Each structure stands twice: as structure tokens, then as C-alpha cells.
Amino acid sequence: MTAVAPEVGIDLNRPRVPFTRLVGVELRKLADTRAGKWLLGAIAAISVLVMVIMLWVVLANDISVSFKDFLIAMSVPMGVLLPVLGVLSVTSEWSQRTALVTFTLEPHRGRVLAAKVAVGLVVALFAVIVAAIAAAFGNVIAGAASDATVWNVNLLELLGFYAMQALGILMGLTFGALLLSSPAAIVVYFAWAFVIPTIFQVAAAFIGWFEDLLPWIDFATAQTPLFDGGWTGEKWAQLLVSGTIWLIIPFIIGARRVLRSEIK
Amino acid sequence: MIQVQNLSKRYGDHLAVDDITFTCRPGTVTGFLGPNGAGKSTTLRMLTSLTIPTSGSATIGGHRYSDIPNPGAQIGVLLDASAQHNGRTGREVLTIAAQTMGLDRKRVDEMLDLVGLSPKEAKRRVGNYSLGMRQRLGIASSLLADPQVLILDEPANGLDPAGIHWMRQLLRHYADRGGTVLLSSHLLHEIEVIADEIIVIGNGQIVAQGSKDELLAGAGTFVRALEPDELARALSVAGIHVTPATADGFSTDADPADVGKAAAAAGVALVELRPGDRAGLEDLFLQLTAGNQRDALAPAPAPGFGPAVQQGGQA
Numbered sequence: 388m389t390a391v392a393p394e395v396g397i398d399l400n401r402p403r404v405p406f407t408r409l410v411g412v413e414l415r416k417l418a419d420t421r422a423g424k425w426l427l428g429a430i431a432a433i434s435v436l437v438m439v440i441m442l443w444v445v446l447a448n449d450i451s452v453s454f455k456d457f458l459i460a461m462s463v464p465m466g467v468l469l470p471v472l473g474v475l476s477v478t479s480e481w482s483q484r485t486a487l488v489t490f491t492l493e494p495h496r497g498r499v500l501a502a503k504v505a506v507g508l509v510v511a512l513f514a515v516i517v518a519a520i521a522a523a524f525g526n527v528i529a530g531a532a533s534d535a536t537v538w539n540v541n542l543l544e545l546l547g548f549y550a551m552q553a554l555g556i557l558m559g560l561t562f563g564a565l566l567l568s569s570p571a572a573i574v575v576y577f578a579w580a581f582v583i584p585t586i587f588q589v590a591a592a593f594i595g596w597f598e599d600l601l602p603w604i605d606f607a608t609a610q611t612p613l614f615d616g617g618w619t620g621e622k623w624a625q626l627l628v629s630g631t632i633w634l635i636i637p638f639i640i641g642a643r644r645v646l647r648s649e650i651k
Numbered sequence: 652m653i654q655v656q657n658l659s660k661r662y663g664d665h666l667a668v669d670d671i672t673f674t675c676r677p678g679t680v681t682g683f684l685g686p687n688g689a690g691k692s693t694t695l696r697m698l699t700s701l702t703i704p705t706s707g708s709a710t711i712g713g714h715r716y717s718d719i720p721n722p723g724a725q726i727g728v729l730l731d732a733s734a735q736h737n738g739r740t741g742r743e744v745l746t747i748a749a750q751t752m753g754l755d756r757k758r759v760d761e762m763l764d765l766v767g768l769s770p771k772e773a774k775r776r777v778g779n780y781s782l783g784m785r786q787r788l789g790i791a792s793s794l795l796a797d798p799q800v801l802i803l804d805e806p807a808n809g810l811d812p813a814g815i816h817w818m819r820q821l822l823r824h825y826a827d828r829g830g831t832v833l834l835s836s837h838l839l840h841e842i843e844v845i846a847d848e849i850i851v852i853g854n855g856q857i858v859a860q861g862s863k864d865e866l867l868a869g870a871g872t873f874v875r876a877l878e879p880d881e882l883a884r885a886l887s888v889a890g891i892h893v894t895p896a897t898a899d900g901f902s903t904d905a906d907p908a909d910v911g912k913a914a915a916a917a918g919v920a921l922v923e924l925r926p927g928d929r930a931g932l933e934d935l936f937l938q939l940t941a942g943n944q945r946d947a948l949a950p951a952p953a954p955g956f957g958p959a960v961q962q963g964g965q966a
Binding site for chain 2: 396397398399400401402403404405408409411412415416419420421422479483484485486487488490491492493494495649650651
């Protein structure tokens with residue numbers, strides 16, 4: 388055996404991985420796979436498509452529309468796609484087993500999860516900016532045709548619109564963390580987002596006390612003032628209560644699962 | 652550098668790792684050998700803070716892995732070469748790791764070059780890689796930061812014989828510069844080629860550990876003479892028990908030195924005298940693990956073990 392170099396030892400004084408770098412890496416990981424590219428591309432493409440279809444209908448039928456109408460139309464496809472992106476950002480680490488590498492490079496899993504949340508907020512911002520540009524473009528054309536361009540969205544409402552999209556992606560992240568499986572999390576998310584509200588409505592129609600309870604547990608309805616305004620103390624309380632039930636508590640359970648589950 | 656002390660891991664009533672203790676020193680390549688399901692991967696996951704030990708400790712340089720800041724930059728880890736996103740290219744996988752650790756991007760090209768992945772191969776998606784290519788990519792990833800410690804789980808799995816020798820050279824060179832290497836394998840011939848020190852684990856317990864030479868010494872001696880009958884008599888007089896192996900040769904548990912002395916004392920001319928061959932080594936591995944691993948329950952005779960293990964995947 389040749390001479391062995393002196394042992395240098397492990398250095399505990401090195402800087403840890405900065406949070407900004409973790410966010411940068413997670414952002415890159417969201418966009419560097421086919422699924423991620425397609426989802427991000429689809430969000431942009433569908434926003435433009437919605438704008439074109441709306442313009443076509445509006446111009447053909449001589450209807451007057453506003454900037455807000457365009458934005459509302461675009462929030463529908465975004466409400467479907469953004470949560471899926473949120474789900475995949477967590478579950479792909481398990482289904483593709485990259486968690487093994489991710490949590491080896493950063494053993495403090497909470498920091499990785501926080502970086503994924505930050506990325507979700509950034510992606511929601513990207514989606515809102517794309518939607519706002521497409522909506523503005525459509526609104527200018529529609530306005531030119533009808534001689535009346537209506538810009539009826541203030542900055543606060545635009546922020547509310549962003550908050551709605553951000554909550555959507557965070558819900559996806561939460562379901563992903565709870566189930567740690569892409570298909571299961573996507574199916575359960577859509578069941579929660581589209582089936583449960585209907586069941587609740589039916590139940591509310593037949594059960595009196597449930598009708599009174601519903602505004603406190605219906606997270607989607609509780610979010611509507613974010614964009615439509617009309618805030619009251621009660622509405623804020625309803626958003627807080629329903630958000631605690633569907634987002635905060637499940638997120639805490641999901642985060643515990645991510646932090647503690649054994650990575651194999 | 653790597654220290655495992657009374658380490659245990661229990662899943663329900665199954666004891667996956669049972670009170671194991673071992674040390675890996677700088678400058679050596681330590682092979683962690685055992686059949687599938689013996690507890691190798693669980694041990695390596697506890698060493699990298701991915702699995703919480705039930706009891707005992709696993710430290711690197713005296714510290715728990717999770718207490719080391721930016722651990723990837725000081726410790727190279729490859730736990731499963733298949734654990735990569737199939738949709739990413741080989742280069743992208745390395746770029747992400749380099750970015751996380753805060754390394755210069757040119758390390759990516761250097762490592763691709765080192766492990767022999769061509770620029771064209773690096774642009775392909777990992778989903779299209781062979782297992783051997785994934786192993787090379789995983790090794791490239793573990794070496795990105797030029798760490799002092801390497802922890803590799805089944806790194807030779809999927810490599811062809813030339814690839815195994817390439818890895819031997821790579822790890823030997825790395826250890827000669829003062830690096831500490833711990834690698835696992837369920838195949839004796841891989842460990843035999845690559846490691847200096849061997850730890851054999853079966854059913855969660857360490858059943859043997861020592862330098863390769865020490866462990867192989869137990870494999871005995873093969874000896875051949877011009878006059879085999881005289882040789883047999885001479886060895887028998889010296890108290891060495893032999894069994895006929897070929898027409899004119901014998902194998903024995905005794906040391907080559909003792910056999911040579913006995914033959915010289917009796918004036919018997921030897922044609923061949925050497926340590927026990929590979930079969931003896933396989934026997935050793937078998938003997939060490941047979942009582943401690945699941946295949947022992949099967950009615951199949953021991954010689955069937957070798958090929959059966961070769962086909963097995965990692966548990």
C-alpha cells in the first residue's frame with residue numbers, strides 16, 4: 388500500500404446549503420422533466436387559448452366583457468393544472484425515488500419542503516403573470532371592437548387572484564405530501580376539489596344545520612372574496628376556519644410524513 | 652473515519668440490523684459483503700441519516716451525517732443507482748447535484764469524463780440507461796465534490812468484469828490519496844476484486860471481519876506433487892489432513908507454509924503450492940453466511956448458491 392495522506396476530518400464549520408440555492412434547485416427540478424415542462428407549457432398555452440376562445444365568442448356575439456371576465460375564465464384551467472404541479476413536486480421524489488438523493492444532499496428535509504413551498508409560490512406568480520398578460524391582450528382587442536375597454540381589477544384584487552392560485556398549488560403540495568404517490572394524490576385532490584363540494588351542496592339542501600355549517604368548511608367558496616371582494620369579519624373567519632381544516636392541518640400531517648418517513 | 656457502534660434497526664419484530672460494530676479507516680476500501688436482505692442497505696441508510704437507528708450510533712469523522720453541513724460536499728454517497736428521475740438526462744442529474752452542493756459546473760464534465768460517459772450519452776435520458784451506465788452516473792455524482800469519504804451501495808451491480816476492475820482502480824487510487832471507502836455487495840467476486848478490508852454480514856449480524864488476506868487465509872491450500880502418494884504420507888505424518896482434489900493434487904485447510912515445510916522435510920518434490928482457489932473462497936462466504944441467511948432454509952444444496960445469488964437483485 389502506498390503512503391496514506393493525513394486524515395483531514397469532517398469540517399462542521401462549513402456553510403450549510405443556503406435556502407436560496409435549495410429553492411433554485413427545486414425550481415430547476417420542476418422544469419427539467421417532461422411532465423414539468425408540459426405542465427408549465429400547458430398553463431401558458433391554455434391561458435392564451437382561453438383568451439382566444441373568449442375573444443371569438445365575444446366578438447361573434449357582440450358581448451361586452453371586462454379584464455376581470457378574462458381573468459376569471461383563465462383561473463379555471465389554472466385551478467386544475469397548478470395543483471397537479473404542486474402534487475408532482477413532492478410525489479415525484481417518491482415515485483422516481485429521487486428523495487434518496489435529495490435528502491442525502493440535504494438531510495434537513497424540512498428545508499427541502501420549505502423550498503418546494505417557495506417554488507410553488509413562484510410558479511403561481513408565473514402563472515398569474517402569464518394569465519394577466521393574456522387577459523390584458525384579449526381585453527384590449529375586445530375593447531377596441533366595442534369601443535369600451537374595462538379595466539375593473541385593482542391591485543388588491545390581483546393580489547387576491549394570486550393568493551387563490553397560490554392556495555391551489557399549496558393544496559396540491561399538501562395532498563402530495565399526505566399520500567406520497569402521484570396517481571393517488573392527483574385522484575384524491577380532484578375528488579376533493581370537484582366531487583366533495585357537490586356532495587356538500589346536496590347535503591346542505593337536505594340537512595338544515597349542515598347548510599349553516601357549510602360556509603365554514605367549504606374552502607373554495609370561502610376563497611371567493613379574495614377576488615370578488617365583499618370582505619366581512621365573518622368571511623375572513625370562514626376562510627381561516629376552512630383553510631385550517633383543509634390546508635393547514637393536512638399540511639402539518641403531510642409534512643410530518645415527509646420528515647419522518649423512511650426513504651428506501 | 653466511519654464508525655458504527657452497536658448499531659441496531661428493528662422493524663416490528665424483525666431485527667434487520669442486530670448490534671453491529673465496525674470501523675472503516677482512511678486509505679482503505681472496505682467491502683460490506685452479505686446476501687440480499689442481510690441488512691447492508693439498512694446500515695448504509697442509517698449511516699446517511701435516511702433511516703433512524705433503533706439503537707447504537709453511526710458516525711462519519713465522529714459526527715452524525717445529519718449534523719454535517721452540506722454533507723454531499725464532504726461525503727460522496729450512492730445508495731441506489733436506479734433512484735434517478737427517468738426523464739432527466741445524465742448531465743442534468745449531475746448538474747442538479749453540483750448546484751445543490753454549490754460546485755463549479757465544470758466538475759460535471761470532469762466527472763462524466765472520469766466515469767467514461769460520453770457527451771452524447773450524457774445528453775440521453777436516464778430512463779434509457781443500462782444499469783451499468785446508471786452506476787457510472789451514480790459514481791460520478793458521489794465523486795463530484797471530491798469528498799474524503801465514499802459510501803456506495805452495490806456500486807458494481809450491473810458492471811461488466813472490465814467495469815469492476817475499472818472501479819477497483821478508481822477506488823484504489825481514491826483510497827491511496829487518503830480517502831475512506833465503504834462499499835457493499837452481495838457478490839463475493841466483486842468484493843474480492845475491489846476491497847482491502849471485508850465485513851461479512853448475514854441476517855443483520857456481522858459474521859466475520861478482517862483484511863481480505865486474513866479472511867482468505869481460511870481458504871486453505873492446494874498442493875500438487877510428482878509423487879502424490881508420498882506427499883499424502885508426508886502430510887499425514889505432519890498431522891495435516893488432506894482431501895484429493897485432482898489426480899495428483901490435494902486441498903487442505905492447512906497453511907501453504909506448513910504444507911511446504913512438511914513436504915520439504917520429507918523430501919517430496921512439489922509441482923504446485925498455492926492458497927486455496929476461488930471455490931474455497933466461495934465456500935468461505937457460504938460457510939459464513941449459510942447459517943445466517945434465508946437461502947439456507949431452501950432444500951437446494953450449497954453449491955447452487957453462487958449462481959442463485961448472481962441472479963438476485965438488491966433487496
